[in-house]
Amino acid sequence: MLVLGYTVLCLLIASVVIGVSAVYMEHKKLLSLADGAAQAAADAFTLGDATQGPSPPTASLTTEKITASVRAYLDRVNAAGRFDGFTVSGETGSEDGRSARVTLVAVAHPPLVGIVVPEGIGIEATSIARARLTR
Secondary structure (H helix, E strand, O other): OHHHHHHHHHHHHHHHHHHHHHHHHHHHHHHHHHHHHHHHHHOOOEEOOOOOOOOOOOEEOOHHHHHHHHHHHHHHOOHHHHOEEEEEOOOOEOOOOOEEEEEEEEEEOOOOOOOOOOOOEEEEEEEEEEOOOOO
């Protein structure tokens, strides 16, 4: 009886570890996608006003340009086909005009524990990339 109890406990612990690992891996994939989208958005800068004194021009980002670049990048890599419940969060944009902030949301479906959480587990990944001009 004791061996049977320990076997059930070990199987339960193993299924939880497998489920947590699966959610972690999905989050890392979503974070990698957010990094690529943020970099693509940061590369979509326009030159700021360079007529003010001897200072060099600066990179300028707008939320509209960032959103358009992120959507184009995500369409190009077929992000919606890789994740369930995939959306771009409303937090995506630029706060300072020099950084692109991208927040992606998806749903992870862990194996073995899908019976407990049939709707899946929500995951979110945020990445920030800065546009910089250098010589």
